[in-house]
Amino acid sequence: MNAESRDRFVAEFRRVEAALPGAKVPWVVRARSLALARFADSGLPTLRDEDWKYTSLARIEKRAFRALPSGAPGSAAPPGLAAGLAFDGLPGHVIVFVDGRHVPALSHIGGLPAGVIVGSLADALERMPERLEAFLPDDTRHTVLGALNTAFMSDGAFVYVPRGVAVAEPIHWLFIATRQDAALHPRNLLVAEEGAQATVIEQHADLGSVACLTNAVTQIFASRGSVVEHCKLQRQSPEAIHLAGIHALQGQGSRFTSHSIAVGAALARHDITATLDAEGCEAELNGLYLAEGRQHVDHHTRIDHARAGGTSREHYRGVLDGASRGVFNGRVIVHPGAQRTDAHQANHNLLLSRDAEVDTKPQLEIYADDVKCTHGATVGQLDEAQLFYLRSRGLEEAAARSLLTHAFARDVIERIRASSLRAHVERLLLARLPGGAQVREPA
């Protein structure tokens, strides 16, 4: 453990704790201090931790990131900020956070069905903490970074969808970082009651190039029969560090879909978990990571089949250029008694340069006998035969490469169900791929 960095975080906590939301709510204060103690116990993970074998947090250790007390006005956001970010054209409700603080002036929440809440978590911690108590302290999957988030959690989205209610339009959580050296700990909570339906987009972007640390946690409670789609767009700037946990707890017959589109940050680590905690759940975890230069992007997923009759599907793809590094670790645990589990996992990686690397590891742990579990992982280059075929039809080599890369990545994007979102992500992908501008679908 790096004691110096640990002590720095602890000192920062002491400095800002009184100004964190919920400072007058006993259970919040208790949760924060328990979480801090847990973090202080172990410090940041190191390469010696099995789960962190390929991803070093040394660059956090070396740097002093400053926590932003929640009293700091988030409204310092420059006017026109929202327009400058490419989320225009996305329909639905938008709730904006600048440097971890909700900015109502930039947000626009349209008409919502009765009982639906789309708002700021900090606000909810002050005004209706009793609604959060059952969810918030619980389940950050007991990770050290989750604990760090709980200690510092400042603001984030709180979405509550009552029983049987479907929110038709996507709800967009937009996080914008503007401050150098800031440590941001956004915390999001989505509660879908029985039979509820919601689609959320969690987007993280920076204003310019910002060397900041984001350590986000999103908790999703998908009750019995609910349908929840969560789409994460991580497009932070090239100096940023992005750490994130997304944890879904599923009730009977619920359907949870996660998409993790990761194109940004110098160092990114995403821990995504789904716990199929009752019978007949369906979970789908999809992901696409694009990295170039010296970017490092890590996805650790974990699917717990805790009960019988669950189905899980996992489709992750990576495109790695330059001297970038990708990590995928897909853990699937079929617990005793989780009979008739049907789990499938695939991770395919495309290396566009000789210096790019990827470590991919499926990790299946099966403690039931009547199960169907399959997995497959590949690492390869663009197919020479396909490239030649395209060139023999007159496509420039660069265009042919982009086209094939795009086709490879699109497999993941096509799994996004909300069509407006799918189109948005596709544009993002095109903008990000080398030569992507040339790849356009014919009318």
Added chain:
Amino acid sequence: MLEIRNLQASVEGKPILRGIDLEVKAGEVHAIMGPNGSGKSTLAQVLAGREGYEVTGGEVRYLGHDLLAMAPEVRAREGVFLAFQYPVEIPGVSNAYLLKAALNGVRRHRGLPELDAMDFLALVRQNMKRMGMADDMLYRSVNEGFSGGEKKRNEILQMSVLEPRLALLDETDSGLDIDALQVVADGINAMRGPERAVVMVTHYQRLLGHVVPDFVHVLSQGRIVRSGGRDLALELEERGYGWLDGAAAPQAGPPERAAP
């Protein structure tokens, strides 16, 4: 149009083409026949610019230019078209996308305006109809899940849309049912013209009944061991290739002689 002189090529250090000479003039149709593994596809791929084949000698001129110095896409834009023996599947890229990108690439190269979506669709649909292809093929991924015959039709569809000057057809007739063969043959015949040339690799007499060649060549062990007219194909049909190796040996003088 195409002059091949003493062309030699190897794959992974193994000589495959061992001195090919062939001249194709505008307006002509040439058929290339020969046993499996004799180098027919290699010749076609080398002409189209496939990397991985090392040209170790000889030269190829196309419309007076050094063909081998051109990138594959430049050859395509200059009017060389290869119909693959094994058309490649490209998941995630639609037939429509490829056709449009290819056609507009050729048009830009020729100084013509790009076709807009409407004109493009009209052109492609008309050609598809002639090829007996259903409209939905246009929006499917290139060759993905196509049957053998559908892939071959798709190659000819691309050819008809791109209107190349020199078409190299590598066993486009293999695996076709009788009706499809007629359709493909019609497609090839429609390509014929005083400004164009066709080189088709085939194993079967059948195609040559539909598309009558001006010349027939036999490729064996990387060399053209016999050239003739339409009759040569009929003779091969009757006698096979065995008699040719012997006949070719003295005049061609292969370093390693085939076992009798």
